[in-house]
Amino acid sequence: MRRILAGRYELRERLGRGGMGDAWSAYDSVLDREVVVRLVRTDHDDLGTARFFRAARAVGALSHPGVATVLDSGLDEGGSLFLVMERIHGRPLQQVLYEDGAPSVGAAVEWAAQIADALATAHRIGLVHRDLKPANIMLTDTGSVKVLDFGIALPAGRDLSGGTGTSVGVGVGVGADVIGTPGYMPPESFTGGGQDGRADLYALGCVLYQLLTGKPPFSGRSVVELMAAHLRRVPDPPSASRPEVPAALDALVAELLAKDPRDRPADAGTVRDRLRAITAALSGPPRVLSAVLALSAPPALSAASAAPAPGGPERPPDPPLNANGEAAVAAVAGDSLAHALARLFIRLGPPPEALRPDRAPAGTGDGGMGQ
Known part of the structure; x- marks a missing residue:
């Protein structure tokens, strides 16, 4: 019955x-x-x-x-x-990744932008998802993505857990201290820090990394190892596995996966806009693509090109940074599309300290937990 x-x-x-x-x-x-x-x-x-x-x-x-x-x-x-x-008809991204492998870079960026737009709306009314992962994101039959299971979301800054449990598993329900899936949880969730919308941005970084590379940024043979990976390891940039990933996207993923929430992008709307700018650059003419991606590359990654060639003309100075670490990007002469893309304020902020060239990554794995 x-x-x-x-x-x-x-x-x-x-x-x-x-x-x-x-x-x-x-x-x-x-x-x-x-x-x-x-x-x-x-x-x-x-x-x-x-x-x-x-x-x-x-x-x-x-x-x-x-x-x-x-x-x-x-x-x-x-x-x-x-x-x-x-009822939504489609496939969870977890199934898409298993059956089809990693999507094109353009598709990964577009899906991530749609997710960021949904998170921006939720965060504006004070909701934090806290369990964003490929299994909770549906690729619909029409080609768009939808975020599922906002049912365990909490109003930002409010504790609805009641302190009745301490388990961390494949996901923890409404009555637990720690809510989420270990493979996509931010470091602050393991250290007792408060969680706001930046926790969702970290999870989005994990999802985007997996869409670009086909594997999560962190893995471990146990929950304890996975927690340690989130707290201490820095994954290789997606371009190490997929050379067609532009520097601007590497930089954004690194910011989303920053250990300290203060080093992540300010909000989901900012992430959405930067992803849209990357999408526009990926679909633009090759000369404009090169110009815009060069402008959006982190300064530390392009420092080698700062010195002029022996006997050659001096290189023009880099655009100045404002108080938020954003470049005052000048228009690219002769390219009207580049003018428009530059106005989308791709942030040029320096990479997190852990990604400085003088610090080697601590290593990653190719497994995953908690999907």
């Missing part, structure tokens, strides 16, 4: 299991539509139930084409907490 929740949601097929709970395809008999029902794991007490409904109300306020819409939530007669979400 099929299970029916709240007298209307008929559970039909289990789609998967995650840290938040089991996901089921379901039929809404009231509105005659397909939906997805998530049976949520949480503390079975009044405090855990109250936390769940606070989170559900917060997520219900999020409206963006790149986010799976939460349609309903409740507590059924059997005592099960559940979320009802729109």
Whole structure:
């Protein structure tokens, strides 16, 4: 006999299991539509139930084409907490990577830009996802991406965990101190630091790295090793595995994966804009592409070209940096498209200290955990 929740949601097929709970395809008999029902794991007490409904109300306020819409939530007669979400047809990026391998650089950048745009909207209303990973991002049949499972998101700066658990697993539910998937969690989540939108940016950096290289930036044979990797290791730049990755994209990935949240980009909107600029450069004429990517390369990576050739003309000085470390990029003479791209303010800030040329990477692995 099929299970029916709240007298209307008929559970039909289990789609998967995650840290938040089991996901089921379901039929809404009231509105005659397909939906997805998530049976949520949480503390079975009044405090855990109250936390769940606070989170559900917060997520219900999020409206963006790149986010799976939460349609309903409740507590059924059997005592099960559940979320009802729109049914999206497509494949999770985890499945895309497994079946198809790494996508083109252009596709990876475009998908990441769409994810960043969704995060920007969530962060503006104070929501942090805290479990962004390829398994929670759907590539739809129309070619766009949607972020799933915002149901474990927390209002920024608020603790809904209640301090009732300490486990770190393949994902931890609403009633735990640490929420997320170890392969994509920022260093501050392991050290007791507070998490804001920059935690999602770190996870986005992990996802983007995996899209570009086909493997996560960090791996380990145990959760403890993986935590240590997030805290101490610096991965090779994506271009080490894929030479067609431009320097501007290497630089952005390095900033997203910065150990200190203060060294990451200011917000998801900034990340989106920089990714859009890279997309425009990748699709532009070769001469404009070279000009824009040269402008967006980190100064430390282009320092070798600063000295003039013996007997040759002196090289023009680099554009000045403003107080935010952004280049006051001058127009590229004769290229109107380059003028437009330059106005998209690709940041030239110096690479994180751990990526300085005089510091060798600590090494990476090719496995992954927690998907």
